[in-house]
Every structure is written in C-alpha cells, then in structure tokens.
Amino acid sequence: MPSHQSILPPPRLTTEEPGSFASFSLEKRLPVILGKLIDNADTAVLHALQQLATEMREGKITTLPPVIFGTLDQIIKPYSGRSWANMPFLTVELYFYARILLAFGYSTAAPADPFQLAKEAANLQAIESLATLVEYCDPDCDTHKLLRWSVIGNTADLSQHTIPEADQVSLLVDERDAATKLIASRMQRIDLVFDNAGMDVLTDLLLIRKISSYCSHIVAHVRPYPMFVSDMTMINMESLIEKLGISSIPAARKLGEDITQLLRQNQLTLRTSPALGLPASFYADETLTRETFENAELVIFKGDLNYRYFAGDRRWPHTTEKDYFLQRFGRSALFLRTLKSEVLAGLTPEVAAKTTTLQPDWLTCGHYGIIQVFTG
Ligand SMILES: O=P(O)(O)OC[C@H]1O[C@](O)(CO)[C@@H](O)[C@@H]1O
Numbered sequence: 001m002p003s004h005q006s007i008l009p010p011p012r013l014t015t016e017e018p019g020s021f022a023s024f025s026l027e028k029r030l031p032v033i034l035g036k037l038i039d040n041a042d043t044a045v046l047h048a049l050q051q052l053a054t055e056m057r058e059g060k061i062t063t064l065p066p067v068i069f070g071t072l073d074q075i076i077k078p079y080s081g082r083s084w085a086n087m088p089f090l091t092v093e094l095y096f097y098a099r100i101l102l103a104f105g106y107s108t109a110a111p112a113d114p115f116q117l118a119k120e121a122a123n124l125q126a127i128e129s130l131a132t133l134v135e136y137c138d139p140d141c142d143t144h145k146l147l148r149w150s151v152i153g154n155t156a157d158l159s160q161h162t163i164p165e166a167d168q169v170s171l172l173v174d175e176r177d178a179a180t181k182l183i184a185s186r187m188q189r190i191d192l193v194f195d196n197a198g199m200d201v202l203t204d205l206l207l208i209r210k211i212s213s214y215c216s217h218i219v220a221h222v223r224p225y226p227m228f229v230s231d232m233t234m235i236n237m238e239s240l241i242e243k244l245g246i247s248s249i250p251a252a253r254k255l256g257e258d259i260t261q262l263l264r265q266n267q268l269t270l271r272t273s274p275a276l277g278l279p280a281s282f283y284a285d286e287t288l289t290r291e292t293f294e295n296a297e298l299v300i301f302k303g304d305l306n307y308r309y310f311a312g313d314r315r316w317p318h319t320t321e322k323d324y325f326l327q328r329f330g331r332s333a334l335f336l337r338t339l340k341s342e343v344l345a346g347l348t349p350e351v352a353a354k355t356t357t358l359q360p361d362w363l364t365c366g367h368y369g370i371i372q373v374f375t376g
Pocket residue numbers: 025093154157159195196228302303304305306308338340341
C-alpha cells in the first residue's frame with residue numbers, strides 16, 4: 001500500500017473521454033439547458049444564446065471579459081482556441097454558465113439571473129409542501145432524520161434530465177451516527193455549502209437550525225453567480241428567507257423567523273464565496289480552503305457538485321482512503337448528496353464491492369445517496 005504522500009492524483013474528468021458523464025453533459029445535458037433558455041429568450045439575448053449553441057458544437061473556447069467572474073477569465077485564458085470537447089469538465093461547465101450570463105447582459109453592476117423564476121417557483125412549491133412535513137419542521141426533530149431528508153432534498157436539481165422521486169433514493173453510505181456525533185460535539189464553527197433551490201435548501205435551513213443548538217457560529221456559503229440552473233445565490237437566499245418569514249404556513253414562518261433570529265444574533269452568517277464560482281478543489285488547495293472556510297472545524301458539503309469541489313474533478317478510485325483527503329483539508333467534512341456525477345471516494349471495500357451489483361449508471365442516476373463523514 002503506497003503512503004498517502006506518494007499517491008498521485010488520478011486523471012481529471014474531461015469532456016474528451018468517450019462515454020463519460022462529462023462528454024454526455026456536453027453533448028446532451030448542457031444543450032437541453034441552453035435550448036430551454038433559447039425557447040424563452042427575447043430578441044435581445046436570442047442571438048448570443050444561439051451563437052453559444054453553435055460554438056459548443058463546432059467552435060472553440062474564447063476568452064472571458066476580466067473581473068466579472070472573479071479570476072475565471074485567467075483560468076480560461078490558457079484554454080482559448082481549444083475545442084469544447086477537449087476540456088476539463090468543471091472548467092467547461094463554469095465557462096458555459098458564464099457565457100449564458102454574458103448573453104443575458106450580466107455584469108457586476110447588473111447581475112441578471114436567467115434562472116431566477118425557476119428557482120423562485122421551486123422555492124414556493126417547497127415552502128407549500130412544508131405544510132405536510134410537520135415532523136421535519138419541529139425544532140426538536142432529531143438530527144438523524146434531518147440528515148436523511150437533506151439527502152432526499154438533493155434530488156431537487158433543475159440541471160438534471162430526470163429527477164428521481166424521494167422513495168427511489170437509497171443510501172449507499174449511511175454514516176448518520178458519526179455525522180450526528182460530530183454535529184453535537186460543541187464545535188465553535190461549522191460551515192455549510194448550499195446547493196440547490198427548492199426542497200434542497202429548505203432541508204439545509206432546517207439542519208442549520210438544528211446545528212445552532214450545538215454550535216456557536218455557523219457560516220453558510222452560496223455561489224457568487226447564478227450557475228448550474230438551480231444553485232442558490234445571495235439574492236435567492238435573501239428572498240427565500242423573506243418568503244419563509246411571511247408564509248401563511250406556520251412551520252415555514254417559524255423556520256423563517258428562527259433563521260432571521262440566528263442571522264441577527266450573528267450566530268449564522270451567510271456568505272458569497274468566490275471559490276464556488278471557480279474550478280476549485282478544496283482538498284488540494286490549502287490557500288483557497290483557508291480563505292473560504294477559515295477556522296471552521298467541520299464543513300458540510302451539500303449536493304453532488306460540492307462533492308466535486310471538495311475532491312477535485314478526478315477519477316478517484318472509489319476506495320481512496322478518506323485520510324488522504326483529510327490530511328490536506330485539515331478539518332472534518334460531511335457530505336450529504338445524491339450521486340449525480342462520477343466523483344466518489346472513501347468507500348470501504350465492502351461498499352465498493354456492492355456497487356458492482358448496481359445498475360450501470362449508479363454514479364449518475366440520482367437513485368443513490370450518501371451521508372459520508374471524513375473526520376480525524
Ligand atoms: O445540484 P447538485 O446535486 O450539485 O448536482 C449538480 C449536477 O450538476 C453537475 O455539476 C453536472 O453538471 C453534477 O455535479 C451534478 O450532476
């Protein structure tokens with residue numbers, strides 16, 4: 001067995017790998033997302049979106065304007081002139097969403113959000129459904145239950161072709177006991193990285209309320225730009241908390257009031273994190289991790305994409321030891337995710353063996369969830 005230091009990171013996921021989820025995304029998934037925007041676009045943005053559709057098929061990566069997307073333009077520059085079909089997966093996805101935003105006239109002064117209506121509709125629908133989910137909304141609901149529900153909530157993802165029903169999700173890794181113990185261990189600071197709008201973010205807010213009974217400071221991170229269709233931004237978050245607070249559904253209103261109270265008391269901080277708009281790989285980038293998570297003792301990564309942000313977009317052998325990542329990340333991590341992409345590590349040999357019996361697309365179909373804890 002090689003020492004951790006000598007493990008070389010495996011190849012990055014790229015769009016040139018035939019049969020990969022990355023190449024499927026480029027050929028099928030992203031064009032559908034773009035097609036829906038084109039169908040509803042007014043003439044001012046239509047041409048730019050159509051141009052983007054053509055470039056994705058035949059054209060090359062071009063440079064991005066500086067500043068608007070942080071340092072993404074610097075990251076894209078070396079790829080200028082490359083085919084879309086020969087790009088690192090996360091990098092090309094971020095480029096795709098940046099180009100969509102530019103087509104809509106996005107600028108720092110005028111932050112357009114082409115996905116806002118869809119996210120708001122998802123949030124409203126999720127708020128309504130809290131009326132029938134009273135047991136989860138009880139502030140005394142146990143952490144176990146909230147963690148499980150949080151994974152189910154992660155099926156709510158508007159960037160996917162098909163979205164499984166809650167009862168179709170089974171847990172491949174269930175480390176709820178360890179997660180519950182960690183959360184209750186009286187830490188000074190726990191961070192959570194939000195993912196999607198809708199039921200996904202509501203399950204996160206319920207979990208945050210629960211965590212607040214154990215932890216003195218919670219920092220919750222959102223993406224800096226509207227990306228990946230349903231990912232939450234600060235504007236979306238503020239609007240959601242306001243809507244919860246004035247909801248006619250008592251459980252939703254109580255959640256809104258409790259979150260507002262935590263914010264007022266500075267026990268909860270919401271933060272827009274620039275790293276979440278870059279092709280980051282937290283386990284490997286000490287500086288970015290320190291800048292983003294500072295002295296957090298535990299980071300909860302919600303959703304599939306944020307797992308990729310933690311582990312880097314690489315074809316990890318699934319049994320790569322948790323310790324390998326932990327040594328670099330320098331704090332505990334908890335993952336609440338349904339599997340929708342090919343990045344996965346830290347499995348025991350027993351669980352890895354079980355995966356060979358699953359349906360061929362088990363990594364991406366969204367039918368399998370994980371509650372996975374990396375801790376020292
Ligand atoms: O909303 P989630 O759970 O982060 O999933 C996002 C999806 O988009 C992806 O980033 C692929 O575009 C995958 O990580 C996943 O399929």
